[in-house]
Structures are given as C-alpha cells and as structure tokens.
Amino acid sequence: MNLVEEIKKLKKEKGALILAHLYQRPEIQEIADITGDSYFLSKKALESSSNLIVFCGVRFMAESAKILSPHKKILLPAEESRCPMADMALIDRLEDLKKEHPKAKIISYINTNLDIKAVSDVCVTSSSALKIMNNIKEEEIIFLPDRNLGEFIAEHFPNKKFILYQGFCPTHERVEPWDITELTEKHPTYEVLVHPECKKEVRDLASFIGSTSEIINYATNSPSKGFVVVTEEGVLYQMKLKNPDKEFLPLNNSMICPNMKMTNLQKLYDCLLNESNEIIIDEEMRLKAHRALENMHKLGDD
Known part of the structure; x- marks a missing residue:
C-alpha cells in the first residue's frame, strides 16, 4: 500500500485539513496542507472551512487548536506525543508561586497544557513575547514553564521582576x-x-x-x-x-525531539482512516484558556 497516495485520497474524501509543525519528519511536512509554528497552525485550523483537522505535532498544540475551534474535530495522529517542557508545568507548583507573589501576572508560554493556560492571564509565543510584554503594566511577572525563554524576555525588561518557573525544553x-x-x-x-x-x-x-x-x-x-x-x-x-x-x-550534538518524531505516515493514515485520537477538552476549562489566548491577541497588537 502506498501510504502517501492513500492519505491524499482519504484527505480528499473526508475534506480534512492536515497541519504539520516545523519539527515534524520531512515526509509529514511534505504531505501536510500547511506547515508552521504551533499557534500559526491553530489559527489556520480556525480559519479553515474544514471541520476535520489532523494536527501533526504534540498534544498541547492540538489542544490549542481545539481551544480556538471547539466545534471542529481535532485529531492527533500520535496520541502519545507530549511536550516534556509543557508537562513540567504543574498546577500546584504554579499555585504556590501565586501565593508567594499575589500581585504577579501569570504569563505562560503557549507550550503549556490546558490546565496551565486556564489559570494564565495571557499566553505568549516566542515571536510575540517581547511585544506583549511591552503592553503589560504589572511590574511582577510569573513566567512559565521555560526558564530560558523567560530569562531572554527578562533581559529586555530590567525594570520588571520576573519569577521564572524552572522548566525547560530538553x-x-x-x-x-x-x-x-x-x-x-x-x-x-x-x-x-x-x-x-x-x-x-x-x-x-x-x-x-x-x-x-x-x-x-x-x-x-x-x-x-x-x-x-x-x-x-x-x-x-x-x-x-x-x-x-x-x-x-x-549541531553535532543532534537536536532531535523524539516526541515530535512520533508521528509517521502509518499513524497519520490510521488516524485519518478511523478518525481516532480526537482531542476532547472540558468546556469550562476551554473558556478559561481561551481568555489567555484572546489576551495574547489583544496585547500583541501594535
């Protein structure tokens, strides 16, 4: 069986849209309708006339697409593919930080799971973070989960106090x-x-x-x-x-994310054929997380 041809055939029959993150395998990027960063792909899912979205990435990305497009069926070909950095952000640890710094605004990287987005004031991407921070008046910031991106942002805002959650991308x-x-x-x-x-x-x-x-x-x-x-x-x-x-x-120190490489043509075919691994999220949590993404748009505007 020629998987590429079969996937193209299924995609046409079902009117599906295939999205692939830029870290995916070359053959996955090649067969995708759209490639890009995680939030860009979520926006493309929202803008698409298709109601069946196959998101080739890790779970938080497919969740973000579902947050923005609750009426659409969002599928994740590699159900086990998660982001280790997103999984480092634990809600109880964040709540402890919030108790220690009650006046701080919670800024979360879009590379976070649904529960963290739901308690965040605003989400940022690595490309929008500096622009958004320019529009935030609060002087105390809890940033999570990536301490390195947080440190990079903090370097540009010496007058603000950053409390960095100690997560990272392996x-x-x-x-x-x-x-x-x-x-x-x-x-x-x-x-x-x-x-x-x-x-x-x-x-x-x-x-x-x-x-x-x-x-x-x-x-x-x-x-x-x-x-x-x-x-x-x-x-x-x-x-x-x-x-x-x-x-x-x-680099000779191979920079490969094993989680991003879990998606392959067989899993993409099986997922599309059976419409399996659908992303289901709680509506109350979705609405809370949606506010953080909405604020990302508002604060990211020039």
Missing part, C-alpha cells in the same frame, strides 16, 4: 557553547541562528535569536550563504526547500 537545554564553536571555528563566516529556549551562554553566541518561523525567515532574507542552526532539526527541511543555494549546518 532538546534545547542540552546544547552547550562548544557545540557551536566547534562549527564556527571551521566556518567563521556562517551566521548562528538560535532559538530563545537555549541557555544564555548559547544565546550569547547567536547572530540572530528567534522563533522557529523567524529563524527560517531570517535565513531566507539574509545575504549569508551559510548558517549554523541551533534548534530542532526538523526546521532544516523548510530551510533547504526555501534556500537550495545556502548551506545549513545542524
């Missing part, structure tokens, strides 16, 4: 400065593109710091012909597709 956290310098010593003209989920000593070596999509756009618009890419290696597929004349070097 894929980005394990990068060390020498992983980069061993490549830049051989390629001194190459620009270094770094995701803000990396540690400060890694960010300090960057030519550019940005979200997954921002890194791809920067590389596309830059006159440079070579780049060291310091984020999950799934982005290389789109980078090479958009820039066949440029060279993109991943």
